[in-house]
Amino acid sequence: MIIKKAAFVQSKTNYKDCPLPDKCEFAFIGRSNVGKSSLINMLTGQKGLAKTSAKPGKTQLINHFIINEKWYLVDLPGYGWAKVSKESKAKWEKMVKDYLTLRENLFCVFVLIDNRLEPQVIDIEFINWLGENGIPFSLIFTKYDKLSKTQANNNLLKFENEMSKTWQELPPRFVTSSETGFGKEEVLNYLDSMVKN
Ligand code: GTP
Ligand code: MG
Secondary structure (H helix, E strand, O other): OOOOOEEEEEEEOOHHHOOOOOOOEEEEEEEOOOOHHHHHHHHHOOOOOOOOOOOOOOOOOEEEEEEOOOEEEEEOOOEOOOOOOHHHHHHHHHHHHHHHHHOOOEEEEEEEEEOOOOOOHHHHHHHHHHHHOOOOEEEEEEOHHHOOHHHHHHHHHHHHHHHHOOOOOOOOEEEOOOOOOOOHHHHHHHHHHHHHO
16 A cells, blocks of 8 residues: 555544544554654654654644545554553543544554563553453554564564463564664555455
């Protein structure tokens, strides 16, 4: 797929205020700083489209982007940011989990995993929550440029092993770098196959 046009639509705190659910939609979630917003920029080829930052906690709202005037990509605030108050954590839970469970045109959620790290409990717990709620998801291992192929594959295998303890089947998996564009075509082709269905 080629993204010819990508534009910001709106930022909201409640799924009820999101655009009419008349187009298919895909959302990016994962730990703060894992690279959700950067991946949206890489996939669309527009550097400043989604706001990114070296500091975790940059994305705070449900951000809609319309792609090729046909479907939505959604940038969500991340989880697992240490410097967050209990109150903010509860707000995140309500906003993101309501969106994920109640947004009717959400086709698939992409859970981004930092490829540099060993499997993190917080990611596994979040994935299990998606499973318990019957929310379809795929995995994207990010920041591939930051480590060697061997290290990247090792961490990927460890993650798969960890997931296999609770999951009989693993979801589709992708490896990306927003720095080099690695994995762009694979992710776009996968999105294309879902948009067409
Ligand atoms: P929150 O909005 O805080 O949840 O974070 P996020 O997941 O949207 O992360 P963001 O895209 O803002 O990126 C966080 C930091 O990681 C930024 O400094 C990015 O430049 C960097 N980054 C993101 N993806 C990559 C990547 O593939 N490679 C490298 N080297 N850096 C990356
Ligand atoms: Mg972000």
